[in-house]
Amino acid sequence: MSAPQPVDAPAPEVVRARAYLSRVAEPPAPALAAFVEQVGPVEAADRVRRGAVPEKVAAETAARRGVDRAEADLAAAEAVGARLLVPEDQDWPHWSFTAFALSGIAGLAPPVALWMRGPGRAVELSERAVAVVGARAATGYGMHIAGDFAAGLADRGFTVVSGAAIGIDGAAHRGALGVEGPTVAVLACGIDRAYPSSHTALLRRIAEVGLVVTEYPPGAVPARHRFLVRNRLLAGLAGGSLVVEAGLRSGAQRTAADARALGRLVMAVPGPVTSGMSAGCHELIRAGSLLVSRVEEVLEAVGRLGLDLATEPARPERPTDGLEPVQLLVLDALPARAARDTRWLTLEAGVPAESVRPALVELERRGLAEYREGRWQRAARKRSAPAEHVGTVAGDQG
Amino acid sequence: MSAPQPVDAPAPEVVRARAYLSRVAEPPAPALAAFVEQVGPVEAADRVRRGAVPEKVAAETAARRGVDRAEADLAAAEAVGARLLVPEDQDWPHWSFTAFALSGIAGLAPPVALWMRGPGRAVELSERAVAVVGARAATGYGMHIAGDFAAGLADRGFTVVSGAAIGIDGAAHRGALGVEGPTVAVLACGIDRAYPSSHTALLRRIAEVGLVVTEYPPGAVPARHRFLVRNRLLAGLAGGSLVVEAGLRSGAQRTAADARALGRLVMAVPGPVTSGMSAGCHELIRAGSLLVSRVEEVLEAVGRLGLDLATEPARPERPTDGLEPVQLLVLDALPARAARDTRWLTLEAGVPAESVRPALVELERRGLAEYREGRWQRAARKRSAPAEHVGTVAGDQG
Numbered sequence: 174m175s176a177p178q179p180v181d182a183p184a185p186e187v188v189r190a191r192a193y194l195s196r197v198a199e200p201p202a203p204a205l206a207a208f209v210e211q212v213g214p215v216e217a218a219d220r221v222r223r224g225a226v227p228e229k230v231a232a233e234t235a236a237r238r239g240v241d242r243a244e245a246d247l248a249a250a251e252a253v254g255a256r257l258l259v260p261e262d263q264d265w266p267h268w269s270f271t272a273f274a275l276s277g278i279a280g281l282a283p284p285v286a287l288w289m290r291g292p293g294r295a296v297e298l299s300e301r302a303v304a305v306v307g308a309r310a311a312t313g314y315g316m317h318i319a320g321d322f323a324a325g326l327a328d329r330g331f332t333v334v335s336g337a338a339i340g341i342d343g344a345a346h347r348g349a350l351g352v353e354g355p356t357v358a359v360l361a362c363g364i365d366r367a368y369p370s371s372h373t374a375l376l377r378r379i380a381e382v383g384l385v386v387t388e389y390p391p392g393a394v395p396a397r398h399r400f401l402v403r404n405r406l407l408a409g410l411a412g413g414s415l416v417v418e419a420g421l422r423s424g425a426q427r428t429a430a431d432a433r434a435l436g437r438l439v440m441a442v443p444g445p446v447t448s449g450m451s452a453g454c455h456e457l458i459r460a461g462s463l464l465v466s467r468v469e470e471v472l473e474a475v476g477r478l479g480l481d482l483a484t485e486p487a488r489p490e491r492p493t494d495g496l497e498p499v500q501l502l503v504l505d506a507l508p509a510r511a512a513r514d515t516r517w518l519t520l521e522a523g524v525p526a527e528s529v530r531p532a533l534v535e536l537e538r539r540g541l542a543e544y545r546e547g548r549w550q551r552a553a554r555k556r557s558a559p560a561e562h563v564g565t566v567a568g569d570q571g
Numbered sequence: 572m573s574a575p576q577p578v579d580a581p582a583p584e585v586v587r588a589r590a591y592l593s594r595v596a597e598p599p600a601p602a603l604a605a606f607v608e609q610v611g612p613v614e615a616a617d618r619v620r621r622g623a624v625p626e627k628v629a630a631e632t633a634a635r636r637g638v639d640r641a642e643a644d645l646a647a648a649e650a651v652g653a654r655l656l657v658p659e660d661q662d663w664p665h666w667s668f669t670a671f672a673l674s675g676i677a678g679l680a681p682p683v684a685l686w687m688r689g690p691g692r693a694v695e696l697s698e699r700a701v702a703v704v705g706a707r708a709a710t711g712y713g714m715h716i717a718g719d720f721a722a723g724l725a726d727r728g729f730t731v732v733s734g735a736a737i738g739i740d741g742a743a744h745r746g747a748l749g750v751e752g753p754t755v756a757v758l759a760c761g762i763d764r765a766y767p768s769s770h771t772a773l774l775r776r777i778a779e780v781g782l783v784v785t786e787y788p789p790g791a792v793p794a795r796h797r798f799l800v801r802n803r804l805l806a807g808l809a810g811g812s813l814v815v816e817a818g819l820r821s822g823a824q825r826t827a828a829d830a831r832a833l834g835r836l837v838m839a840v841p842g843p844v845t846s847g848m849s850a851g852c853h854e855l856i857r858a859g860s861l862l863v864s865r866v867e868e869v870l871e872a873v874g875r876l877g878l879d880l881a882t883e884p885a886r887p888e889r890p891t892d893g894l895e896p897v898q899l900l901v902l903d904a905l906p907a908r909a910a911r912d913t914r915w916l917t918l919e920a921g922v923p924a925e926s927v928r929p930a931l932v933e934l935e936r937r938g939l940a941e942y943r944e945g946r947w948q949r950a951a952r953k954r955s956a957p958a959e960h961v962g963t964v965a966g967d968q969g
Contacts, residue, residue: 199900199921236917236924314843396903398896443841443853445712446864455841455864458856466844466853498796502597505794519634523597526634 183261190218191259191286192243196390197221197234200402203282204229214259214285242390249391254380255290255364266299269409272435281405281434284388288364293384295410298357302332303475304411304432305348306404306425307341307418312450315341315418318442320348322415325468327354331475334359334411336403337376337385339369341417341425346379353382357410360387361403362395386410404428405435413438413475415465419453426453429462438474440465492539499524503532504541504551512548581659588616589657589684590641594788595619595632598800601680602627612657612683640788647789652778653688653762664697667807670833679803679832682786686762691782693808696755700730701873702809702830703746704802704823705739705816710848713739713816716840718746720813723866725752729873732757732809734801735774735783737767739815739823744777751780755808758785759801760793784808802826803833811836811873813863817851824851827860836872838863890937897922901930902939902949910946 191214198205208230209217220226221234222241250256258264270283289295305323307315319341323333327349335342337358349356358379360368364387367373379385388406389399404424408414408431416439419425429439439462444451458464465471493501499522506522507513515533519526533549536542543552589612596603606628607615618624619632620639648654656662668681687693703721705713717739721731725747733740735756747754756777758766762785765771777783786804787797802822806812806829814837817823827837837860842849856862863869891899897920904920905911913931917924931947934940941950 232923233921236921240918314845318844398899398903442844443849443856443862444844445842446716446840447712451841452864455862458841458862459864459868464841464853464856464862466850466857470857493795501796505796520638523631523634525630 181263183259187214187261188247188257188259189243190214192246192257192390193218193241194221194285195257195288195388196240196242196246197237198285199233200284200388200399201280201282201405202233202285203279205233206282206285209285214261246390249365250288250290253290253365253391255288255385255391258287258289258295260286264294264296266295266410269295269299272437273405273409276434276436278434280402281409281431283409284406287386287388288390289384289386290364290380291384292382293355293357295357295384295386298332298355298384299334299410300332301330301475302334302357302411303471304334304407304414304428305341305345305417306335306407306414306428307345307416308420308423308425308450308453309338309340309342310420310450311340311344311418312444312448314444314448315450316344319344319417320351322417322442322468322471323348323356324352324354326471327356328352329472329476330354331472332357332383332411334407336361336400336407336424337368337372337379339371343372343375345417346375350378350382356383358383358385359403359406359410360385360395361389361399363387363389363391363393365391366393366395368395400424401427405431408432408435408437411437413440413471415471416441416454416457416462418442418444418448418450419457420449421452421456423453426457429457438463440471440474442466492541496535496539497532499528500532500535503529504536507536507542507549507551509551509553512543512545512550514548518549579661581657585612585659586645586655586657587641588612590644590655590788591616591639592619592683593655593686593786594638594640594644595635596683597631598682598786598797599678599680599803600631600683601677603631604680604683607683612659644788647763648686651688651763651789653686653783653789656685656687656693658684662692662694664693664808667693667697670835671803671807674832674834676832678800679807679829681807682804685784685786686788687782687784688762689778689782690780691753691755693755693782693784696730696753696782697732697808698730699728699873700732700755700809701869702732702805702812702826703739703743703815704733704805704812704826705743705814706818706821706823706848706851707736707738707740708818708848709738709742709816710842710846712842712846713840713848714742717742717815718749720815720840720866720869721746721754722750722752724869725754726750727870727874728752729870730755730781730809732805734759734798734805734822735766735770735777737769741770741773743815744773748773748776748780754781756781756783757801757804757808758783758793759787759797761785761787761789761791763789764791764793766793798822799825803829806830806833806835809835811838811869813869814839814852814855814860816840816842816846816848817855818847819850819854821851824855827855836861838869838872840864890939894933894937895930897926898930898933901927902934905934905940905947905949907949907951910941910943910948912946916947 273281273283323345332355333349334357335345414432416425441454441457441462502522515529519529671679671681721743730753731747732755733743812830814823839852839855839860900920917927
């Protein structure tokens with residue numbers, strides 16, 4: 174209560190209560206989340222401290238309830254330019270977490286608060302967001318695709334949400350930053366930690382232009398289970414999740430499972446079936462996830478209906494496009510060298526005699542047939558010659 | 572009627588009639604097929620010759636009805652070791668073509684007869700068959716996959732049906748031949764032609780151990796539209812079609828469309844999204860075709876129910892498999908170097924005190940924890956170290 178608060182800012186005691194609660198239980202803490210929802214953060218913190226809570230809440234909080242480092246944690250966050258965002262704040266991304274309760278899955282408990290660093294507003298950034306996730310041991314192919322898709326999404330105003338890990342995550346963040354697009358990193362450790370250390374500069378850059386987010390209190394180490402628990406926030410903050418490369422048993426698949434449980438769209442990029450790093454993606458597609466091969470297909474799937482519809486991929490145009498069956502038969506019958514009359518062509522093509530001349534006229538109009546002294550032959554240009562010596566023309570697939 | 576016929580062999584006049592009919596109309600000839608079905612091949616041939624046929628049949632046959640080369644065609648076939656298989660023969664693959672009429676699509680007319688070369692019996696070979704098709708301009712990746720999948724299918728007794736073209740088709744036939752498995756080549760030209768010429772030896776080998784098939788009479792050239800028309804026979808003769816590589820507009824996609832219209836299963840192999848030769852496969856998968864990444868997945872899809880079920884792909888096993896959440900939390904809390912007591916671990920893990928000791932016992936049993944002079948620490952072996960210096964353990968995806 175020392176300094177005047179901005180209008181609508183949450184009360185300091187609410188922030189302090191949630192700071193305490195964010196350390197007192199190891200996420201996900203579904204019983205604590207429900208209890209806070211029920212009695213409010215200030216009373217919840219008070220009763221947790223005193224141990225005056227229902228049995229399930231006690232199980233989640235008994236070990237650490239005596240540890241109150243709320244003030245120290247808030248100070249530690251402030252020291253690195255971070256702050257604690259609470260659900261009472263107007264920047265809280267409520268929509269991102271409404272599906273958590275609806276999922277009915279205990280592990281999908283919402284965070285009690287979010288420590289964050291950066292100029293971005295969580296509620297805005299999560300409005301149009303895609304989680305781009307994948308393997309650490311990514312291949313060059315996966316890194317290229319992740320950067321490419323992330324750049325394409327960010328370029329269209331979509332926030333690229335990822336986990337700041339080495340591999341696909343890093344490529345995704347960098348792809349977004351490369352086009353000066355919005356990106357959010359969700360950590361599995363304290364906001365004051367740079368993990369992995371090789372991404373220290375990357376995390377600093379994200380905090381300068383986007384947002385770095387975590388539910389873990391300052392100082393928390395990136396323990397194994399926290400990566401999996403964190404993945405639910407990636408899935409929740411984004412409208413859809415895109416898995417770029419993933420092994421058969423991977424954190425990215427966990428993110429996808431969480432996303433599916435939250436009713437979010439799951440997309441996966443295919444790759445060579447000879448690559449173990451694409452095996453998880455293929456498994457996801459076989460299980461019903463959407464295969465995406467171009468960023469437009471992602472936009473179509475997650476974008477606002479009608480605005481981001483994928484355009485048809487460019488298809489090779491051919492002079493034979495739209496020809497009627499009879500015209501195609503006559504075209505195939507046309508000899509490449511020695512011109513023939515319509516009687517011969519009728520026999521060779523096996524079509525009614527009266528339809529041969531109209532067909533020839535259309536073929537000539539398209540530059541496919543040539544008329545020479547009462548006889549017809551194939552026009553030399555524009556038609557690709559067959560690769561082999563037998564036959565007159567060749568299809569795409571023999 | 573010169574030589575005695577084997578029991579149940581179709582009458583010579585039936586064979587001659589169908590030989591005539593196989594040249595008189597350019598396939599597909601739905602009106603002719605229906606007419607033959609209605610009045611029988613001998614009367615149909617006689618009435619076509621005289622022009623005494625319904626209007627639609629006349630449109631299909633008027634141009635060539637005066638050309639009767641039945642005897643010459645049968646002789647030409649015999650000269651290259653081929654024969655004419657007719658629906659009246661017990662070797663006729665009736666099942667393969669029943670779906671043609673049911674599809675209600677005019678272009679999917681059954682052949683009036685099949686010219687064939689080789690020791691294989693069509694009715695047997697088509698019983699368990701997969702069409703393996705794809706691009707001519709295949710990549711090394713596609714060629715490898717086609718050969719690999721074909722070998723796997725043929726090795727399990729499935730007939731590999733393909734079109735003998737360069738690229739994927741050739742790799743598929745060779746993959747089957749390499750394991751001495753059954754394979755059938757369906758041509759878009761006469762049985763006496765070797766197209767493409769570079770596959771002359773391959774076609775000879777298929778004719779020695781499998782079957783080369785075509786609906787086109789001897790001497791017919793491989794015209795462009797014939798490849799597309801032929802593709803319906805590929806789709807029909809096989810229980811499922813597997814597209815290995817295909818451009819966005821390709822014959823393989825036509826085969827897939829025919830297969831779908833016939834109620835057959837369509838499968839596609841994914842590849843790099845950066846490869847145009849996989850774009851057609853990805854489009855097929857997006858439209859509902861089954862993604863297959865291993866031959867076992869093909870077998871599961873087309874195989875006899877319950878016998879060829881794909882086994883789960885090998886997944887990396889971990890000593891942490893099956894650990895309960897509390898045990899995982901305790902494991903994560905265990906320091907790697909300085910051992911700690913259970914009180915410290917309770918606080919660090921954030922779990923109920925009474926559950927810490929049972930968790931430690933289980934972790935010790937699995938070789939994950941070590942007990943030393945009243946304190947616990949992480950066991951050194953079997954745990955992979957994190958790639959980065961911060962934190963204690965690392966997940967698959969950060």
